Amino acid sequence: MDVSKERLDVAVRPSGEFFSEANDKRAVGRLVKRLSALNCTRVVVEASGGYEIVMVAALCAASLPVVVVNPRWGRDFAKSIGWLEKTDHLDAKLLALYAERAELKAQQLPDEATRQLRELCARRMDLLEMIDAERNRLEHATSGVRHEIVSHIDYLRKRLKRIERDIDGAVRRSEVWRHKEQLMDSVTGVGPTLRANVLAWLPKLGN
Numbered sequence: 001m002d003v004s005k006e007r008l009d010v011a012v013r014p015s016g017e018f019f020s021e022a023n024d025k026r027a028v029g030r031l032v033k034r035l036s037a038l039n040c041t042r043v044v045v046e047a048s049g050g051y052e053i054v055m056v057a058a059l060c061a062a063s064l065p066v067v068v069v070n071p072r073w074g075r076d077f078a079k080s081i082g083w084l085e086k087t088d089h090l091d092a093k094l095l096a097l098y099a100e101r102a103e104l105k106a107q108q109l110p111d112e113a114t115r116q117l118r119e120l121c122a123r124r125m126d127l128l129e130m131i132d133a134e135r136n137r138l139e140h141a142t143s144g145v146r147h148e149i150v151s152h153i154d155y156l157r158k159r160l161k162r163i164e165r166d167i168d169g170a171v172r173r174s175e176v177w178r179h180k181e182q183l184m185d186s187v188t189g190v191g192p193t194l195r196a197n198v199l200a201w202l203p204k205l206g207n
Contacts, residue, residue, distance in 0.1 A: 001045045002092040003052040011092035012038065013100045018089065028055055032062045040064060044099035046071045046091075067104045074098055113174060117200040120167045124193075127160045167196045 002009040008021045008031060019034075021027040035043060043059055043066045045052050052068065059066040074091070077098045078084070131153060138149045171177045177199050184195045 001043060001055070002089075002095060003045055003048045003055060005051050008055060009089060009092040010035075011089075011096040012040075013096045018092065023051060023055070025054060028058045031055070032058045032064070035059070035064060036062055042067060042099045042104060044069055044095050044104065046074055046095065067099070069095075069098075069104070073102075077102070113170070114200065117167065117170050117196065120163055120170060121197050121200045124160065124163045124167065127156055127163060131156045131160070164192075168192065171196060171199060 001011075003023065006023055008023050008027070009018070010020065010031070011018050021031045043064055045056060045059075045066060045068050047068050047070060056066055056068055074095055078094055081097075083090075083094055134149050134153045134156065138146065138153070141149055171181055180199060181195050184190050184198065
């Protein structure tokens with residue numbers, strides 16, 4: 001399945017069937033029913049900046065074996081078989097071929113707490129990038145806008161502290177996360193930011 005902001009393109013193997021749906025909740029419901037009827041052994045979806053989340057959640061809820069793959073894997077697979085053309089239609093066909101040939105394991109959707117922690121960690125990175133961008137603007141700013149930029153940096157720093165408190169609170173509310181955090185805290189050089197990101201993006205750590 002090739003996922004974009006507006007559309008879901010689906011290619012099926014070995015039948016060669018191809019169809020598309022809009023990327024919205026109503027269309028996703030229709031698509032899940034259609035895929036369930038096909039008795040799919042594997043549904044491969046490329047990570048696409050979050051546009052795949054609703055689709056993947058619906059597939060997991062329907063107990064369909066979904067695998068979210070890194071887009072680079074698909075590109076490397078395409079190069080290995082000499083597949084150079086690229087359209088949404090062809091990308092879906094390529095992913096279907098990849099799903100058929102590669103040894104991929106279906107995955108479980110992260111629980112709500114993990115998804116929220118990921119969002120907080122991602123937002124923290126957004127704020128850091130915005131602060132860096134404003135600092136760079138400040139270096140070349142004239143007196144007319146310097147006060148505005150400095151005020152914005154101060155505001156972003158306050159938001160950053162709030163996000164970091166939210167991240168710390170989310171970790172402390174979970175007994176499992178607290179235990180894992182304590183283990184990582186015993187490693188020299190591992191600070192709270194790294195610990196939170198590891199808990200968010202590597203939930204199987206320690207299992």
